[in-house]
Amino acid sequence: MTTLKDLEITYDKPNWCPGCGDFGVWVSLKNAIVQLNLNPWEVVLVSGIGCSSKLPYWVKTYGFNGLHGRPMPAAEAIRLANHGLTVIVVAGDGDQYGEGLSHFIHAARRNINITVLVHNNQIYGLTTGQYSPATDMGEKNKATPVPTVEAPVNPISLALSAGATFIARGFAGDNKQETELLIEAIKHKGFSFVDTMQPCVTFNHKNTFAWFYERVYKVETKNHDPKDKTEAFEIAESWPLRRLLKEGEKEQIATGIIYQEERPTWEDGIPQISTMRLVKQSIENIDINSILDELI
Amino acid sequence: MMQEMKSAKSGPPSMVDFQWLIGGEAGYGIMTVGAIMGKVFTRLGLSVFDYTEYPSLIRGGHNAYYVRASDEEIFCQKQPVDILVALNRETIDRHKHELTPQALVVYDPNVTKVESTEFTTQTLILIPFLELTKQVGADRLMINTVAVGASIALLYNDFSVLEGILKDIFGRKGEKVIALNVDTSRAGFDYVVKNFAGKSQIAIQEKPQENLFIGGAESLALGAIRAGVKFAAIYPMTPINAVLTTLSAYALKYNIVVKEPEDEIAGVNMAIGASFAGVRSIAATSGGGFALMVEGLGLAAQTETPLVVIEGMRPGPATGMPTWTDQGDVRFVLHAAHGDFPRIVVAPGDCLEAFTYVMEAFNLAEKYQMLVIVLTDKYLNEGHTTLKISNLKSQISNYKIDRGKMLTDEEALKETDYKRYLFTEDGISPRSIPGQQNGIALNGSDEHDEKGLYNETSKMRTTMMDKRFKKLDAVAKILPPPVIYGDKDASLTIVGFGSTKLPVLEAIKWLKKEGISVNFLQVVYLNPFPADVVLQILTGAKKTLVIEGNKTGQFESVVREKTGFVFSNHFRKYDGRPFYPEEIVEKVRSLL
Ligand SMILES: Cc1ncc(C[n+]2csc(CCOP(=O)(O)OP(=O)(O)O)c2C)c(N)n1
Ligand code: SF4
Numbered sequence: 001m002t003t004l005k006d007l008e009i010t011y012d013k014p015n016w017c018p019g020c021g022d023f024g025v026w027v028s029l030k031n032a033i034v035q036l037n038l039n040p041w042e043v044v045l046v047s048g049i050g051c052s053s054k055l056p057y058w059v060k061t062y063g064f065n066g067l068h069g070r071p072m073p074a075a076e077a078i079r080l081a082n083h084g085l086t087v088i089v090v091a092g093d094g095d096q097y098g099e100g101l102s103h104f105i106h107a108a109r110r111n112i113n114i115t116v117l118v119h120n121n122q123i124y125g126l127t128t129g130q131y132s133p134a135t136d137m138g139e140k141n142k143a144t145p146v147p148t149v150e151a152p153v154n155p156i157s158l159a160l161s162a163g164a165t166f167i168a169r170g171f172a173g174d175n176k177q178e179t180e181l182l183i184e185a186i187k188h189k190g191f192s193f194v195d196t197m198q199p200c201v202t203f204n205h206k207n208t209f210a211w212f213y214e215r216v217y218k219v220e221t222k223n224h225d226p227k228d229k230t231e232a233f234e235i236a237e238s239w240p241l242r243r244l245l246k247e248g249e250k251e252q253i254a255t256g257i258i259y260q261e262e263r264p265t266w267e268d269g270i271p272q273i274s275t276m277r278l279v280k281q282s283i284e285n286i287d288i289n290s291i292l293d294e295l296i
Numbered sequence: 297m298m299q300e301m302k303s304a305k306s307g308p309p310s311m312v313d314f315q316w317l318i319g320g321e322a323g324y325g326i327m328t329v330g331a332i333m334g335k336v337f338t339r340l341g342l343s344v345f346d347y348t349e350y351p352s353l354i355r356g357g358h359n360a361y362y363v364r365a366s367d368e369e370i371f372c373q374k375q376p377v378d379i380l381v382a383l384n385r386e387t388i389d390r391h392k393h394e395l396t397p398q399a400l401v402v403y404d405p406n407v408t409k410v411e412s413t414e415f416t417t418q419t420l421i422l423i424p425f426l427e428l429t430k431q432v433g434a435d436r437l438m439i440n441t442v443a444v445g446a447s448i449a450l451l452y453n454d455f456s457v458l459e460g461i462l463k464d465i466f467g468r469k470g471e472k473v474i475a476l477n478v479d480t481s482r483a484g485f486d487y488v489v490k491n492f493a494g495k496s497q498i499a500i501q502e503k504p505q506e507n508l509f510i511g512g513a514e515s516l517a518l519g520a521i522r523a524g525v526k527f528a529a530i531y532p533m534t535p536i537n538a539v540l541t542t543l544s545a546y547a548l549k550y551n552i553v554v555k556e557p558e559d560e561i562a563g564v565n566m567a568i569g570a571s572f573a574g575v576r577s578i579a580a581t582s583g584g585g586f587a588l589m590v591e592g593l594g595l596a597a598q599t600e601t602p603l604v605v606i607e608g609m610r611p612g613p614a615t616g617m618p619t620w621t622d623q624g625d626v627r628f629v630l631h632a633a634h635g636d637f638p639r640i641v642v643a644p645g646d647c648l649e650a651f652t653y654v655m656e657a658f659n660l661a662e663k664y665q666m667l668v669i670v671l672t673d674k675y676l677n678e679g680h681t682t683l684k685i686s687n688l689k690s691q692i693s694n695y696k697i698d699r700g701k702m703l704t705d706e707e708a709l710k711e712t713d714y715k716r717y718l719f720t721e722d723g724i725s726p727r728s729i730p731g732q733q734n735g736i737a738l739n740g741s742d743e744h745d746e747k748g749l750y751n752e753t754s755k756m757r758t759t760m761m762d763k764r765f766k767k768l769d770a771v772a773k774i775l776p777p778p779v780i781y782g783d784k785d786a787s788l789t790i791v792g793f794g795s796t797k798l799p800v801l802e803a804i805k806w807l808k809k810e811g812i813s814v815n816f817l818q819v820v821y822l823n824p825f826p827a828d829v830v831l832q833i834l835t836g837a838k839k840t841l842v843i844e845g846n847k848t849g850q851f852e853s854v855v856r857e858k859t860g861f862v863f864s865n866h867f868r869k870y871d872g873r874p875f876y877p878e879e880i881v882e883k884v885r886s887l888l
Contacts, residue, residue, distance in 0.1 A: 012749055041733045046569070049741070056738055057749060062730040063738030064572055066565060067595050073529075073562035077569030077577070078730065080553050081527055085573070085730055106558040272551040279574040279729065281551055283524025284697060291518060291546065292685065294464075295508040296339070 002037050004030055007060050014058045021172030021198030021209070022052055025119055028170075028178035029088075030059060035183055043086045046075040048100065050092035050126045052119030052198065069099020072107050072116070076266075079114050082279040083267050086115075086186060093120040093134040094127075097153045101133070108162035111190045112266040117182065118155065118193075119172075121200035122207050129203030138244045139206060151243075155195045156236035156258055160229070166192035167232070167259040171216050172199060173209050177255065184257060190265050197253070212253065219256040232259040312342070313366035314498045315374055316447060318440070319391055320383030323355040325440040330361030332444055334509050334680050335461050337365035340452065341503025344682045345798075347373040347675070347874070352534070352618040358386055367503060371646075371805070372679075372798040375878045378498065379450060381443045382408055383425070400450060400496060402443065421450065421492050428483040438480050445484030450496040455485050507682035512672060512795075513538030515647040515683075516606055519654030520578055521550055522692055527570035527577035528554045529563040534618050535674035536580040536608040560585035564592030564605065572601050572739060574702070574729035576658050580606035583625045584615070590632045593667055597637035597764065599739040600717065600725070602661035602700075604654070609673040611872045620872030621675035623794060623845035626854065629669050630823055636761070638768035640664070641823040643671040645797030647681050652691050653820070663700035664767045665727060671822065673845070675874040676795035701726045708732035715746040719759070723766030772824035780833065782808075782815030787888055789837035791817045791830075791863075793851055796843050796875055803880035814884055822854065831859040841865040841887060843875065 007030045016022045033043060043061035047053035049068035056063030062085075066074045071089045079087040089096075096104055096118045107114070123141070124130045130143035133153045140147040159167045166188040170178040178196060185192035197216075199209050224231060235254045245251070267273060316333060320326050330346060337344045342365040351357035362373050377394045380387070382403040388410065395401070397417040403410065404425040423446050425439035434441070448458050462477045510518075517539045520528070530540040540554070547554045553570075557563040563579045570577035581589065586607050596603035607629050611622040629641055640660055644650040650672065657668040701724055708714070708728050716737035718725040725746075728735025742750040743757050751757075782804050790800050800816045807814050817833050819826070834840055834855075842863045844851040847870040852863055867883045869875055 011747065039733070041736050042731055044573075044730045054750075057740070060736055062736055063740070063748075064569070064599070065738060065740035065742065066568070066599075067591055067741060070561065070565045070592070070595075073557060073565035074569030074572070077527060077529065077566035078573040080555075081570040081573035081575045081577075082729075082731055102558055103562055106562070270553060271548060272553050276551075278526045278551070278553060278570075279731070281526065283526065283576065286522055286524055286550065288518055288522050288692065289689075291521070292508055292688065295510050295514075296505070296685070 002034050002040060004034055006040055007033060009058050009060050012057065014054070016051060017202045019201040020051070021121060021200065022055065022119060024172035024175050025052070025117070025178065025196055025198055026055055026058065028175045028182055029055070029117065031175070031179040032182035032186060033061070035179070036186055038086055042084065043088065044078055045088050045090050046071045046078065047090040048092065048095035050095050050124070052092040052125070053090060053095060055090045069095050070103065071095070072100055072103035075114050076107055076110070076112050079112055080267065080270070080273070080278065082277050083113070083273060084277050088186070089114060089116040091116070091118050092125065093118060093122060094124045094132045097133040097155060101153070105158065105162040108159055108164040108191050108193070110266040111163065111165055111263050113190055115182070115185045115192045115194070118195050119198040120155065120195050121198045121204055122152070123200050123204040125200045125203060134240070136206065136240060137242065152240045154236060154240060157233065159193050160233055160236055160259055164193045165190035165261050165263050166257070168194045168257045169255045170194050170196040171212055171255050172196060173212055174255070177218070181257065188260065190263060215251050215253045216255050217252060219254045219258060224256070224258070226257045226260040229259060311367045312498060312500055313368070313370065314378040315362055315364040315376065316379040316381070317360060317362050317377045317391060317394070318381040318383070318443060319358065319360045319387030320440070322350060322353055322357045322359045324383055324437060326359040326361050329440040329444045330363055331680065332458070332461055332465065333363045333447065336448060336458050337363065338507050338509040338682050339457050339461065339505055340500050341505045342367055342500065342682070343370045343507070344509060344680070345370055345372050346680045348678060350619050358390060360391065367501065371802040372874070372877060374802070375876050379447065381447055383439060383443065384408060398497060402446060404439070419495055421446070421488070421495060423484065423487055425484070428487060429480060432476070432479045432483050434476055434480045441477055441480040442484035445481030446488045449485040449488035450492070451498055452500045455482060458485070506684055506686065508685050508688070509680055510647050510683055511538060511678065511680040512647050512650050512676040513608070513678065514542050515650035516654050516670065516672065516677070517542035519651040520658070521546055521552070522695060523655040523658035524576050524697060525578050525658070526552055526575035527567065528552065528579070529557045529566035529577070530554070530580045531557055531560050531563050531585055533582045533585050535610055535677040536582060536606060538677065539580045539606060560588040561592065564589040565595070567605070568592060568596050568599070568601050568603055571603055572599065572729070576662070578604045578606065580608070582608050582610050583612045583628065586625070586628070586632065591634070593639070594633050594635060594637060595741050596667045597639065598741050600665040600764070601739065602665055603667045604657045604661050604670065605667065606670045606672065608677045609671070611870070617872045619674065621673050621845065621874050622870065622872065623673055623796070624847070624850065624870065625671070626822065626846065626850040629671055630854065638666055638765050639823060640666060640668040640771060640821065641671055642668065642821050643794040644676070644820070645794055645818055646676070648683055648687060648691070649820070650676065651688065655695050659698040660771065662702060663698050663724070664771050665700065665724060666767055666771070671794060673795050700724065703728050703732060703735055705732055708735035711735060716748045717744060717746045717760070717763070719746060719763055722770040723763045724770070768824055775821050775824065775826065777829045778820060778826050779818045780815055781818065783813045784815070786813040786815035786838070788814045788839045788841060788884055789817055789833065790814060790841045790843055791819070791834070791855065792843045793819045793822060796845065799875040799877045799880055800843065802877035803884065806877060806881055807884060812884065812888060819855070825854065825858040827858040830855065831861055834859065834861045839865070839887060841867060841883065843867045843880070845869050845875070
């Protein structure tokens with residue numbers, strides 16, 4: 001049985017700002033690994049660069065901390081090389097929706113069996129608070145002289161249209177729900193995506209824990225059927241807004257499993273790995289004489 | 297265009313040494329029939345080299361395919377053309393200046409009009425290509441196939457070799473397709489036998505066949521397959537497309553996962569991911585894609601993930617001339633980085649070396665947990681040549697896989713306090729892979745300590761940097777020294793790298809027949825640079841000439857930087873074309 005202790009790093013501990021939403025996501029991810037009883041050495045956390053991407057340093061599984069925006073391609077290849085592994089991408093919103101957006105779309109359409117956990121704080125944390133592709137319209141910070149007029153990306157809509165087969169939104173203020181979502185995401189066969197609203201207490205003074213508590217609701221309480229793609233799109237489009245808020249209006253932010261479907265995975269379509277994991281295949285004495293014969 | 301260099305000086309005579317050229321509009325299968333001709337000559341036991349020129353267009357541009365064949369060993373194309381097959385008038389306009397006085401000019405008089413005064417010494421071979429295709433019920437696009445049959449008839453009196461090749465090539469497409477191709481080319485063959493017997497002064501004498509016919513990119517791919525490549529992420533780009541397609545052709549047979557990523561950034565990060573997970577992996581691109589990969593190269597270096605990247609040069613900057621050749625990325629591949637990190641750069645000079653050095657690249661990458669860049673170019677990648685089967689087979693059987701300090705599952709299990717970046721004598725740390733119990737580690741792009749934890753102290757940073765570079769010192773000790781071809785006490789030493797080896801060796805062969813002794817120093821490993829040996833050879837040389845395919849003498853400046861040696865002569869070309877042996881001969885003559 002895998003325990004929380006097995007996942008503990010003894011020589012270091014998280015250095016996020018006190019109160020940062022990343023703590024909740026970290027706890028939930030470890031809980032999910034424990035509850036799924038995954039062997040820590042068969043889990044690989046692949047991250048980019050940002051506060052959130054430091055997470056793999058503090059979980060005792062295999063980790064690959066790559067480049068800003070590029071954890072996805074590395075994770076895809078890790079999974080193809082060894083599909084016995086549980087591969088989880090840990091990225092920030094800048095990471096995944098800025099530099100890494102095209103990789104996100106391509107991985108989703110391929111339906112590779114990995115889980116993508118985005119810590120969405122709607123801001124660049126590590127670079128000290130510039131606006132991100134997920135920043136709400138009308139926000140002003142040190143990277144924009146006037147309130148931003150750029151509409152934010154809508155990660156859930158994007159994932160839906162890109163072909164992701166498991167799409168959820170979590171919230172760092174609800175560890176129980178986040179743990180459950182991560183468990184379902186990891187269990188899902190295919191590309192699973194959990195966009196997690198993660199307040200940055202230091203730089204994002206708008207989208208705070210309190211702000212979210214007043215706005216989040218769970219889709220299952222409204223009888224949403226995750227198989228219903230049309231309804232999923234409606235939910236996805238309800239927030240974030242591509243306009244300024246009207247007088248007296250208040251956002252409603254859906255959390256929970258918004259969409260799920262079954263579709264063959266990328267790995268399913270690769271006969272080269274159907275009987276044996278790539279990494280287990282011997283490369284000693286590969287005989288290429290028959291190719292030489294074709295060249296005569 | 298090539299006119300300016302076609303003074304049609306032939307190389308020294310040999311029994312059979314001719315160059316055949318077919319030209320026509322893109323879309324008429326010029327590339328297919330060129331390759332077929334090369335195969336025919338190979339089966340007849342000749343030494344063969346081919347060279348293509350084509351624009352970056354699928355339809356309508358002019359394609360030219362040169363095949364040179366000889367009964368003595370040849371290394372490259374030459375300038376004069378002995379047989380010109382013109383599928384359209386443009387071919388004649390573009391290439392008539394390349395013809396020898398005795399050349400044969402083959403064309404369809406119903407398609408191509410030639411003035412009676414145009415060719416005074418050459419022999420015209422008029423063949424109604426189009427008419428012949430109609431007679432056998434073939435599509436007009438198959439005039440190329442008629443041309444092959446006709447060409448063979450001018451050189452050799454038996455159709456069966458060509459027939460055998462057509463059967464092999466079209467075998468998978470079924471009897472009908474085979475029969476149509478055989479009939480069509482036989483129509484050309486028979487037409488020449490009937491109407492132009494004895495017109496050609498070239499007659500191939502069949503020799504025992506000991507060669508196969510292979511392209512540079514194919515050689516790279518086969519080397520990778522032999523070395524156990526299991527994962528390739530390659531975004532298409534000339535001139536490495538055949539690396540992708542060759543790997544893909546054998547992907548199922550050898551269980552290789554070959555993927556076309558969304559871009560080269562994904563490509564390099566995928567190759568790194570697969571390698572981290574424990575399989576041999578490769579990325580390949582040309583200069584533009586390599587530019588996108590640069591940040592990833594540093595990631596491989598920092599995480600000490602083995603990585604093999606092929607860079608096939610073509611003329612830049614930007615899109616430049618996509619389908620032509622160049623050697624202008626020397627400085628780029630040597631330095632592409634932010635920050636300092638060790639790398640190996642190897643530049644094979646011919647197909648056998650492409651095969652061999654790629655295999656070796658995989659061993660070096662894993663043994664030293666390092667980035668290995670295999671630097672090639674369009675001329676090498678897209679040219680085909682005969683290779684002695686026995687040479688290739690001995691390379692294949694001599695190759696031993698060396699995965700370096702990669703932990704086995706059992707070894708990993710014995711670890712009690714595993715350190716991914718353990719300090720060692722040679723700088724190389726034992727490497728675990730995901731899935732191994734007790735080998736758990738984080739491989740990170742941040743500077744780190746031995747365990748892999750981020751660490752920014754002055755001491756750790758310095759020690760880790762030194763550790764990574766120690767590996768390069770270890771590599772330098774085991775790399776083979778550069779190769780010298782030719783007489784030891786030659787009156788001139790030519791220095792170069794990569795595919796210029798081919799025309800240089802050809803030129804040396806010709807010069808030797810004139811009694812001029814020239815040798816060639818080929819630098820294969822550009823990094824770590826074999827400075828001591830190179831300096832010793834250069835200072836002992838009577839005269840030196842450095843030759844390379846770029847404007848600013850990038851290679852020359854590297855040699856100077858590493859050795860302090862100042863060259864008095866250089867020969868550079870940057871028009872997208874390869875060097876011709878004639879040009880090198882002329883240059884050498886001017887210096888002696
Ligand atoms: C190629 C590149 N560009 C820029 C950076 C600088 N950078 C580091 S983290 C970051 C953004 C972090 O924001 P996010 O991904 O949302 O993560 P967070 O820190 O908010 O968790 C940026 C721009 C980088 N490391 N690499
Ligand atoms: S800057 Fe923001 S995201 Fe980063 S650790 Fe601090 S609170 Fe968390």
